[in-house]
Amino acid sequence: MPKMKSHRASKKRFKITASGKLVRRHAGKSHILTKKNRKRKRHLRQSALVHPGDAKRIMNLVNA
Secondary structure (H helix, E strand, O other), X not given: OOOOOOOHHHHHHOEEOOOOOEEEOOOXXXXXXXXXXXXXXXXXXXXXXXXXXXXXXHHHHHHO
């Protein structure tokens, strides 16, 4: 059986930290920014960790 390929779209969206956790970006920062206040946009810039319930599933896509 051939090797499993990693999911390229997921690979571009998620990064694995040195401790093995997954880092993601916040949604809602690409357009319609005029109605969002300054504080909200500033907080959307920060990266966030993937929830442990989803991490296993995403790890399979990224590492496959």
